[in-house]
Amino acid sequence: MKRRVVITGLGAVTPLGVGVDALFDRWAAGECGILDGAGACTDFEPSELLSVKEVRRLDRFSQFALVAAAEAIGGAGWDGELPYDPFRAGCVVATGIGGIQTVENQLDIQRERGAGRMSPLGIPAQMSNAAAAAISMKYGLKGQAFAVGSACSSGAHAIGTALRMIQYDDADAVVVGGSEATLTTFGFGSFNAMQALSVSGISRPFDARRDGFVMGEGAGMLVLEEASAAEARGATILGEVLGYASTSDAYHLTAPEPSGVAATKAIELAMADAGVGPDEIDYINAHGTSTQLNDAAETAAVKRALGEERARKVPMSSMKSATGHLLGAAGAAEAVATVRTLQTRVIPPTLGYEVPDPECDLDYVPGEAGPLVMSNGRPPVALSNSFAFGGHNVALVIGGAR
Amino acid sequence: MATVTAEQVEARVVETLASFGPDADQISRESTFEELDIDSLDLVELAQVVEDDYGVVLKGEDMKELKTVGDAIDLIVSRAE
Numbered sequence: 001m002k003r004r005v006v007i008t009g010l011g012a013v014t015p016l017g018v019g020v021d022a023l024f025d026r027w028a029a030g031e032c033g034i035l036d037g038a039g040a041c042t043d044f045e046p047s048e049l050l051s052v053k054e055v056r057r058l059d060r061f062s063q064f065a066l067v068a069a070a071e072a073i074g075g076a077g078w079d080g081e082l083p084y085d086p087f088r089a090g091c092v093v094a095t096g097i098g099g100i101q102t103v104e105n106q107l108d109i110q111r112e113r114g115a116g117r118m119s120p121l122g123i124p125a126q127m128s129n130a131a132a133a134a135i136s137m138k139y140g141l142k143g144q145a146f147a148v149g150s151a152c153s154s155g156a157h158a159i160g161t162a163l164r165m166i167q168y169d170d171a172d173a174v175v176v177g178g179s180e181a182t183l184t185t186f187g188f189g190s191f192n193a194m195q196a197l198s199v200s201g202i203s204r205p206f207d208a209r210r211d212g213f214v215m216g217e218g219a220g221m222l223v224l225e226e227a228s229a230a231e232a233r234g235a236t237i238l239g240e241v242l243g244y245a246s247t248s249d250a251y252h253l254t255a256p257e258p259s260g261v262a263a264t265k266a267i268e269l270a271m272a273d274a275g276v277g278p279d280e281i282d283y284i285n286a287h288g289t290s291t292q293l294n295d296a297a298e299t300a301a302v303k304r305a306l307g308e309e310r311a312r313k314v315p316m317s318s319m320k321s322a323t324g325h326l327l328g329a330a331g332a333a334e335a336v337a338t339v340r341t342l343q344t345r346v347i348p349p350t351l352g353y354e355v356p357d358p359e360c361d362l363d364y365v366p367g368e369a370g371p372l373v374m375s376n377g378r379p380p381v382a383l384s385n386s387f388a389f390g391g392h393n394v395a396l397v398i399g400g401a402r
Numbered sequence: 403m404a405t406v407t408a409e410q411v412e413a414r415v416v417e418t419l420a421s422f423g424p425d426a427d428q429i430s431r432e433s434t435f436e437e438l439d440i441d442s443l444d445l446v447e448l449a450q451v452v453e454d455d456y457g458v459v460l461k462g463e464d465m466k467e468l469k470t471v472g473d474a475i476d477l478i479v480s481r482a483e
Contacts, residue, residue, distance in 0.1 A: 053423035053439065117454075120446040 005166045006230050006401075007239040009076030009223030010336045011068035011177070015039035015216050015323045018049070019071060023333070024340040027322040028348040028369045037201025039216025039324025040183055057121055058134055059099030060181035064219035064329070065131035066138065069093075069175055073139060076223040076235060082140055083173075083233050090143035090171040091136045092162045093221075094154030094178035096328030096388075098147075099126030101184050131179050131219075143171050149328065152287075153246075154178050155220060156331025156386035156394035160244035166226050173229070177221030178332035191215060194254065198290060203325070204352035205288030205318035206295045206360040213289040216324030220333030239339040240399040242381065243274025249391030256293050256387055260301030263393040267305035267383065270395035276381055278306035281314055281397075282374050283347055285338040285384040286364075288318025289325055296359040298385060301393075303362070315372075317365040321351035331386035335396060338382045342400035345372040345380070406456055406482045412475050418451050419444070419471065431472030438471075448474070456482045 012019060015033030016026040022043070026033070033039050041064065046055045049067050058066065073079060082089060106122040124130060128147040136145040144165060148157045155178025162176035191197045198212035230237060247266040251257040271277065287298055303311040319334050320326075326333050341347055350364040374380045379400035386394040412431070420426040424438045435445070445468070449460040458481040468474050 051423065052421075056422065117450060120443045124443070 002167045003169065004227035005163050005224050005241045006227045006237045007222050007241065007339055008225050008230050008235045008237060009072035009074070010238060010339055011071030011075070011221040012219065012333055012336050013041055013044055013064040013068050014218040014326065014333055015041055017043045018067065020336055020340060024337055024348070027319060027337065028346050030349060030351060030368055032322050032351055034201070034203060034214050034216070034324050037198065037214060038183055039214055039326070041218050054134070057125060059102045059125045059130060061095055061099055061179045062125070062131040062134050064181060064217070065093050065177065065179035065221065066134050068177060068179070068219040068221040069135045072221040072223045073175060078139070078223070084229070085172070086140050086142035088143055088172040089141045090162070090165055090174040091132045091141045091145040092148060092158045092174060092176045093131040093135065094148045094158035094328050094332065095128050095131065096149060096151045096154050096180055097182050097187070098128040099130060100182055100186055102126040104184055104186055135175055139175070141175060150392040151388035151390055152325065152327050152330055153386035153388035153392045153394040154328035154331065155333065156335065156384065156396055157246060158332060159222065159241060159335055159396055160246060160394060162224050163241045163244050166224060173223065173225045175221065175223055176332070177219060178329040179219035180327040180329040181217045182327060183215060183217050187215060196291065202352060203290045203321050205286065205290045205321055205350055206299070206357065206364045207353045208355040208357035210290040210292060210295060213291055213320065214324035216326045218323065218326045218333055219329050220336040222332070222336060237401040239342050239401055241396065242276065242399045243270045243272070243397035244395070245269030245273055246392065246394045248393065251391050254389045256297040257391065258293065258297055260297040260304065262391070263297065263301035263385070263387060264304040266393040266395040267301060267385065270383070270397050271305070274397035276397060278310040279375070280381050281306060281383050282380045283341055283372055283382040284314055284316035285334050285341070285382060286316045286318040287385040287387045288320055288350065290320060294387060298387065299360045299362055311362055315347050315363050315365045315370060317348055317350045319348070321353070322348070331384070331394060335384050335398060338384045338398050341372060342380045342382055342398065347372050406479065408475060408479050411456070411478050411482070414451070414455060415448065415471060415475055415478070418448055422447070429471060431470065431475065433471045434469055435471070452478055458482050
């Protein structure tokens with residue numbers, strides 16, 4: 001029998017503020033963190049949250065991850081003392097792009113002053129595993145620590161990877177999540193060149209007027225623990241990672257395969273992994289990017305995976321309507337919000353959704369937050385989708401605390 | 403090049419090290435890099451500042467011998483003369 005994996009800590013840095021409360025409470029209240037066409041973490045003051053050394057040595061993406069990890073670890077009650085053999089505690093932090101601001105800064109220095117004036121901190125700050133390394137060092141996590149990367153599904157892949165690490169007895173606890181900080185010259189320039197970003201600057205997933213995604217930044221982090229160990233130490237259980245699966249479209253570098261066949265398969269496999277059927281899914285946290293192709297393909301995939309009748313009954317909302325697209329952090333920050341949804345029984349809305357699109361015909365929770373309605377008094381279950389450039393599809397099935 | 407005094411070098415070294423993390427009032431000639439949590443990456447950055455300001459090139463093998471802030475100041479002053 002598989003080892004069960006519970007969630008004992010949550011942390012977030014998002015355009016809605018620093019902390020999970022800022023993310024969830026503001027999103028549920030219908031507030032949007034997008035300003036001037038970008039979801040920037042304007043409330044994030046590194047010098048107030050991190051030491052001088054941490055600020056200097058860490059790219060913004062690692063700073064987000066470290067702050068979100070501190071919240072998650074504090075919430076799990078690990079502060080000061082690791083409740084596990086350090087070699088049984090790991091850290092997986094996803095990023096789609098890594099420390100791109102560092103790369104840009106160092107290239108400026110290289111061009112203006114020569115290669116000899118580039119910082120020795122350039123590579124260690126930009127490397128994709130920098131956030132995992134920083135968290136591992138700060139908290140003495142001596143088990144497996146690394147980054148995973150799959151563009152916009154990175155954060156969900158990280159959680160799936162951590163789930164397997166604990167299930168397969170390679171670890172008893174994993175600090176896991178994703179982080180991204182790409183509101184840079186390269187980030188805007190490159191996504192604009194692809195014509196992927198919203199021209200209107202509005203993130204309105206599933207709405208007929210949607211015209212591209214709004215780039216955001218931030219991090220989401222969770223503490224996962226093997227269930228019996230977490231219970232034995234008296235941890236507060238916030239939820240459970242029930243299932244995970246991942247597939248690839250093998251179709252196009254950036255466009256999702258329109259019928260959503262591979263995305264459907266990911267959802268079906270994740271439900272099978274969790275041992276739940278379509279009737280047991282109470283809420284779907286959509287990938288919902290606000291691009292024409294994604295939102296239509298995701299809708300098609302959900303309908304095929306759950307069956308049309310069931311799909312129409314399950315509320316599905318997109319956090320990206322409130323934060324923009326956190327790219328490699330999206331799957332993790334959205335998993336954090338999903339856990340909160342299961343805890344509070346409040347489903348935050350898809351902001352800005354007003355004009356229906358015939359291709360997007362499900363319940364996207366328009367207007368304002370709605371109640372999470374569960375069948376049969378069991379703990380609620382949610383599906384969280386993530387899809388990515390490269391054609392990667394990840395589905396997570398997350399349960400409420402028993 | 404204008405003469406560089408030990409006091410000038412000390413002030414610049416302390417200012418630079420303080421920007422890496424430790425409080426300036428924690429830093430004295432007797433402070434070891436270890437106790438200040440100044441590592442080899444920090445020392446490379448210090449060497450870049452020193453080269454810019456004093457034209458003194460410090461290589462990895464020079465830095466390896468340095469244990470205290472005073473060691474670094476003395477080395478820079480001797481090379482600058």
